[in-house]
Structure formats: C-alpha cells, structure tokens
Amino acid sequence: MSSNNISETGSSFEDRGKEESNVIETTSPTLEEQQTKIDQLAAEYGINQKKLMLKLDLHIVPAICLLYLLAFLDRVNISNANVYGLAKDLNLHGNQYNIALTVxxxxxxxxxxPSNYFLKKLNPHVWLSGCMVLFGAVTLAQGFVKNFGGLVVCRVFLGMSEAGMFPGCFYLLSMWYRREEAQRRYSFFFSSTCLAGGFSGLIAAGIWNLNGKRGLEGWRWIFIIEGAITIFCSALMFFCISDxxxxxxYLSENERAFIKAKLALDSGDSSHDVPLDAKSVFRVFKEWKIWVIGLMYFFLIVPSYGYAYFAATIVKSLKYSAIQTQFHSVPPWxxxxxxxxxxxxxxxxxRHRAGYAIFSCLVAIAGFxxxxxxxxxIHVRYGGLFLIASGLYTAMPLLVCWTNMNFAGHHRRSVGTGWQIGFGNIGGIIATFSFLSTDGPFYTKGLTIGLVFTICAIVTIIGYELGLIYENRQKRLGLMDERYEKMSEIEKKVAGDLKPSFIYQY
Incomplete structure (x- = not known):
C-alpha cells in the first residue's frame, strides 16, 4: 500500500479498526482462527508482520528494560553499600538498617x-522519564547522607519516585502485545532485575578502588556514580520511551489500525478514549481475581526482596572477603x-503459564x-542461591504477565497492574525484617520465611487457575451473558475481560 493511499484513507483505517474491535463481542474464535484473521488483516492493511513486530520490539522493550534496570539497581545497591561499611560509617545500630530498607x-x-493514572494522562515517555530524573537524583543524594535520619528521608523519596516504574512498564507492555506474544517480552523486561543484581555486584567491585577518593568512602561512590548515570539516561529516555x-x-496510520484490530481480536476494544475515574477504579475491585493476584504476588515478593536485599550478606556469610562477595553475588543473577x-x-x-510458574516456585523451594x-x-549453600534466584525471578514475570494479560482494556489493566504491584510490595516490608544481623551467619528465620511464602504462592496459583477454568466454563455455557447484558453502555465499553466472549488463559 503506497504512502499516498495511506494518508488518503487514514480515517477508513480507523473505522475498520473500530469494526474489528467489536468482533470479540459477538464471537470467540479459536487461536488458529484468530491467526488466520490476523493474516487477513495484515494483507488488508499492507503489513509485513515480522518487520512490524521487530519495529515494535526495538521501540518498546530496550528503553523500558534500561529504565527498570537502573530503577532496581538504585533500589538494591544499598545492600552492596552495606558490605562496604555503610551501617558502620553511619553508626547504625539495632534494626536501623532494616528500617531504612522498610521505609x-x-x-x-x-x-x-495513582502513578498508572498519571501514566495514562501524561503519556508514558513524559511520566516515566520524569520519575527517572527524580529517583536518580535521590540515589545520588544518598551518597552524601551523614546519619540514619538522612538515609531514611532518601529512602522515602526513592520509594515515591520509583513507584510508577514497574507497574507502569508492565501496563505499557500489556497494551502492545497479544497474550501469546507477551511472556518473552515481560520476562525480558523483568529480567532487568537480574541484570541489575549482577551489575550491582560488578559495579560495586570496581568502585572499591575509589574508596577514600575526595574524602569519600567507597560505599558513597556506589550511590553517586549510579545516581549520576540514571540522571543522564533519563534525558535519553524522554525521546526513547514508547507511548x-x-x-x-513512529507508527503509520495503517500500522496503527492493524495493531488496534489485531489486539482487539485478543482483548476487545482497549477503550483508550474513556477517562479513568473513581467509579472505573472501584468497578475493578468488585472482581475476585484482583484480590487473588495481589495475594499471589505478595507471597512471591517476600522471598524475592529477601534475596535481592540480603543475597550479598548471605554470600559474605560464606566467609568471602568484601571484594569476593561482590563478585560471587553476580553468577546467581x-x-x-x-x-x-x-x-x-x-x-x-x-501458551501456558500456571505450570511453568509452579515449577519455578519448586526450584526456589529446593534452593531454600x-x-x-x-x-x-559452602558449595552446596552457594548452589542454593542459584536455585532461589532462578526460581523466584522466573516465577514473578510469569505471574505478572499471566494475570495482567487476563485483564483487558486500559481501565482494567491499569488498575489491575497498579494494585497487584502495590499490594504485593507490602511483602517487601516483611522481607526487610526477615534477615536480621543477629540471625547470621545461617539466617534460618529469613530462609524459612522465604520457603513458607513460596509454598503459599503455589497454593494461590492453583486457586487462581481453578477459578479461571470455572469462569471459562461459565462463559462457554452462556451463563455470564445475563450479567453482561445488565451493564450500562459505558460499563460494556470498558468491560474488557468481563465480556462473555473473552476466554481467560492459564
């Protein structure tokens, strides 16, 4: 299709995209039938699917991966700083280090x-890059704190400025890819945490040579250098993050229309034009699924943050020196x-999620x-760290992708993602007090807590899967039709996965 034809028929593309978005309301085709329909749409709009998918991946995934790599790095680098003497130099005593993590x-x-609300209102490239400037500046400021109070203030502002990164990026990803396309992108993005954990150890090892430079301890340089890098990259992210x-x-009119129609076959109309208000938010919380997915993620956050914040401490307990600890903390990530x-x-x-998530949890359990x-x-204990990291940081992106893609439309995905990540991170508070200095060198209490919570995650995964199987059966039998018909027109427009034709994936 020529560029002239594209410009002349832009409105017709939009009209046809809207027509395609209504298909899911009246029919529920098989995956093979959907693929046939997608191929037909590609031919109709003059789209080379492989080239367009590569174009999307290059515009969307690298930028948010770098963004979250730096966000997670700035969040957990305090564990590397502590190995270099942060607690000693700031005269922290008792549980003050754990409190600094908790706040x-x-x-x-x-x-x-609220962050996902502003993400939709202001556009991702504005909101995410703006938040990035803030948490980079706060990270840099941590390099100059003089006492416990200063550290706590920095950690509070770091939490506030980083809040939108994780759910916002997952929300953005979920609006670009179909369910069978999403998991590898979700996992690659989430694996930025693994790369951040690895880089954190390597950077900390290299920074040790700066100990004493300009009168600053080595741990301070960790914050200063990583914060400065984040601020610099935030300027680039303003131009690189996709909306x-x-x-x-960067999309032509026919590409945009094709993507909207393609996604509509999977999730229905995205309802991007409908404002997100308080009623829309509360409407999402009437569903049992949002409560279960929050609990599911909560159970995995506890052991995952326990590992992220205290892996270096556990490695050090294997009688490695400070510099060896930083290097040995990298391979598990x-x-x-x-x-x-x-x-x-x-x-x-x-096209399956639950079984892989359960298996990953079992791998982590073996490590605990x-x-x-x-x-x-020492070799057995060090090997256990590999299993814990691999199991937990594989299960988490599987769960987030699975649950988020089972919500449909901007409203339900933005609220569902924000709630799941927000509620789940309450587990981070528990994690920060799971590994106390008085429990070393074996940290039996923290490891036991991680084991128990991972088992609980498996229980909720099974419960969620059984619930989806039941609702799919209800939809196929037509037992959900009456509830849908009783909805108002606006409720039907933003119903998303509540539409009788939407079949949940498990």
Whole structure:
C-alpha cells in the first residue's frame, strides 16, 4: 500500500479498526482462527508482520528494560553499600538498617495506582522519564547522607519516585502485545532485575578502588556514580520511551489500525478514549481475581526482596572477603536471567503459564531447603542461591504477565497492574525484617520465611487457575451473558475481560 493511499484513507483505517474491535463481542474464535484473521488483516492493511513486530520490539522493550534496570539497581545497591561499611560509617545500630530498607515501601505501595493514572494522562515517555530524573537524583543524594535520619528521608523519596516504574512498564507492555506474544517480552523486561543484581555486584567491585577518593568512602561512590548515570539516561529516555499504540508517533496510520484490530481480536476494544475515574477504579475491585493476584504476588515478593536485599550478606556469610562477595553475588543473577528467558519462550510457545510458574516456585523451594539443611558445605549453600534466584525471578514475570494479560482494556489493566504491584510490595516490608544481623551467619528465620511464602504462592496459583477454568466454563455455557447484558453502555465499553466472549488463559 503506497504512502499516498495511506494518508488518503487514514480515517477508513480507523473505522475498520473500530469494526474489528467489536468482533470479540459477538464471537470467540479459536487461536488458529484468530491467526488466520490476523493474516487477513495484515494483507488488508499492507503489513509485513515480522518487520512490524521487530519495529515494535526495538521501540518498546530496550528503553523500558534500561529504565527498570537502573530503577532496581538504585533500589538494591544499598545492600552492596552495606558490605562496604555503610551501617558502620553511619553508626547504625539495632534494626536501623532494616528500617531504612522498610521505609522505601510505604510511599512505593501507596503511589502505584495513582502513578498508572498519571501514566495514562501524561503519556508514558513524559511520566516515566520524569520519575527517572527524580529517583536518580535521590540515589545520588544518598551518597552524601551523614546519619540514619538522612538515609531514611532518601529512602522515602526513592520509594515515591520509583513507584510508577514497574507497574507502569508492565501496563505499557500489556497494551502492545497479544497474550501469546507477551511472556518473552515481560520476562525480558523483568529480567532487568537480574541484570541489575549482577551489575550491582560488578559495579560495586570496581568502585572499591575509589574508596577514600575526595574524602569519600567507597560505599558513597556506589550511590553517586549510579545516581549520576540514571540522571543522564533519563534525558535519553524522554525521546526513547514508547507511548501507547493510539499515540505512538513512529507508527503509520495503517500500522496503527492493524495493531488496534489485531489486539482487539485478543482483548476487545482497549477503550483508550474513556477517562479513568473513581467509579472505573472501584468497578475493578468488585472482581475476585484482583484480590487473588495481589495475594499471589505478595507471597512471591517476600522471598524475592529477601534475596535481592540480603543475597550479598548471605554470600559474605560464606566467609568471602568484601571484594569476593561482590563478585560471587553476580553468577546467581546471571543464571536467573537465563532460566527466566528459557521458561518465557517455552511458555509462549505452549501458551501456558500456571505450570511453568509452579515449577519455578519448586526450584526456589529446593534452593531454600539446600541452605536450611546444610550449614557446612559452602558449595552446596552457594548452589542454593542459584536455585532461589532462578526460581523466584522466573516465577514473578510469569505471574505478572499471566494475570495482567487476563485483564483487558486500559481501565482494567491499569488498575489491575497498579494494585497487584502495590499490594504485593507490602511483602517487601516483611522481607526487610526477615534477615536480621543477629540471625547470621545461617539466617534460618529469613530462609524459612522465604520457603513458607513460596509454598503459599503455589497454593494461590492453583486457586487462581481453578477459578479461571470455572469462569471459562461459565462463559462457554452462556451463563455470564445475563450479567453482561445488565451493564450500562459505558460499563460494556470498558468491560474488557468481563465480556462473555473473552476466554481467560492459564
């Protein structure tokens, strides 16, 4: 299709896209039938699907991966700083270090859903890059704190400015990809946490040479350098972060219309034009699924943050020096990245989530048992860290992708994502007090807590899956039709996955 034809028929593309978005309201085709329909749409709009998918991936995924890599790095680098003497130099005593970790989560939790509101209102490239400037500046400021009070203030502002990163990026991803396309992108994005954990150790090891430079301790340089890098990258992110499909400037009219029609076959009308108000938010909370997914994520956050914040401490307890600890903290994160991506590719190929998530949790459980059962063999205990990191940081993106893609439309996905991440991160408060200095060197209490919460995650995964199977059966039998027909016109427009034709994936 020529560029002249595209410009002349832009409105017709939009009209046809709207017509396609209504298909899901009247029919529920099989995946094979949907693929046939997508191929027909591609031919109609003159789209090369492989080239367009590559174009989307290059515009969307790298930018948010770098963004979240830096966000997670700035969040957990305090553990590397502590190995270099942060607590000693700031004269922290008792549980003050754990309190400094905990206060991060209070504003972080409270700001999740409001942040997704501003993300939609202001556009992702504006909101996310703006938040990035703020948390980079706060990270840099941590390098100059003089006491416990200063550290706490910085951690509070860090939590507030980072709140929008994780749910916002997942929300953005969910509005670009179909369910069978999403998992590898979700996992690659989420694996930025693994890369951040690995880079954190490597950077900290390199920064040790700056100890004493300009009268500053080595741990201060960790914050200063990583904060400065974040601020610099935020300027680039303003131009690199993609907006939603309806607003992305790098798409031609036919590409935009094709994407909207393609996504509508999977999730229905996105309802991007309908404002998100208080009624829309409360409407989402009437569904049982949003409560279960929050609980599911909560159960995994506890052991995951326990590992992220205290992995370096556990490695150090294996009698490594400070510099060796930083280097030895890297390989488990690398293994987690590899395991996560292999699982994601397999999950997308088989179009299944629950089984992979449960298996990943079992891998983490095996790692916890190895550390709890063996107090003497360093190699066994170090190997347990590989299993814990690989299991947890594979299960989490599987769960978030699975649950978020089972919401449909801007309203339900923005609220659902914000709530899941916000409520789930309450677990971070528990995690920060799971590993106390008085429990070293074996940290039996923290490891036991991680084991129990991972088992609880498996229970909720099974419960969520059974609930989806039941609702799918109800929809196929036509038992959900009456509830849908009783909705107002605006409720039907933003119903998303509540439409009788939307079949949940598990």
């Amino acid at each position: 991060f989560f209070v504003p972080y939790i409270l700001s999740e859903i 939603f499909p309806e607003d992305a400037r 690398v293994a987690a990245f590899g395991f996560s991506m292999i699982s994601a590719i397999a999950s997308d190929k088989t 048992i190895m550390l709890l059962a063996n107090h003497t063999n």
